Amino acid sequence: MFTPRAIGFIQSPYRDTASIPRGLGAQHKAEGIIEILPEFEPGLTDIEGFSHLFVIWVFDRVEGFDLVGAPPTDDRPHGVFATRRPNPLGLTVVELLRREGPSLHVRGVDMLAGTPVLDIKPYMSGIPAEPVRRGWLAEAEARKAAR
Numbered sequence: 001m002f003t004p005r006a007i008g009f010i011q012s013p014y015r016d017t018a019s020i021p022r023g024l025g026a027q028h029k030a031e032g033i034i035e036i037l038p039e040f041e042p043g044l045t046d047i048e049g050f051s052h053l054f055v056i057w058v059f060d061r062v063e064g065f066d067l068v069g070a071p072p073t074d075d076r077p078h079g080v081f082a083t084r085r086p087n088p089l090g091l092t093v094v095e096l097l098r099r100e101g102p103s104l105h106v107r108g109v110d111m112l113a114g115t116p117v118l119d120i121k122p123y124m125s126g127i128p129a130e131p132v133r134r135g136w137l138a139e140a141e142a143r144k145a146a147r
């Protein structure tokens with residue numbers, strides 16, 4: 001295996017998990033900054049050309065997990081791989097607003113302030129939206145809309 005290292009940290013308006021929108025229909029429009037550590041700044045060359053980024057980060061303030069459990073978006077249980085993961089890795093797509101040196105100003109953060117970032121990657125998907133199936137989440141949304 002390998003020992004991951006942070007390439008930077010998130011500046012976010014969120015100081016506690018309760019303030020982060022969650023559950024069905026939650027929108028993530030909050031702006032934040034990904035502060036890349038100085039030694040990695042040259043790696044940001046040409047990042048400005050991309051509108052969105054994948055951010056891979058660490059749930060550094062959570063412990064353990066259940067293999068089956070109800071996520072905040074549903075009252076029915078689902079398997080961990082259909083919801084969250086055994087390893088405390090978060091994945092968020094953010095909109096890149098601008099770069100100021102090692103600081104990436106982004107919109108769409110759902111992480112707490114100070115969250116360690118392990119990697120960023122330009123968002124690229126060759127999959128058109130239509131054939132994407134959203135499994136239990138689509139069913140939960142349909143149940144909520146029918147209430």
Ligand SMILES: C[S@@+](CC[C@H](N)C(=O)[O-])C[C@H]1O[C@@H](n2cnc3c(N)ncnc32)[C@H](O)[C@@H]1O
Nearest residue numbers: 017020059060061062090091092110111112115
């Ligand atoms: C539902 S998760 C989704 C995160 C990411 N988009 C994903 O799919 O991996 C987002 C929640 O993680 C929690 N959270 C955010 N930053 C965290 C951190 N650094 N440590 C522990 N929990 C965190 C907050 O409760 C937030 O509402």
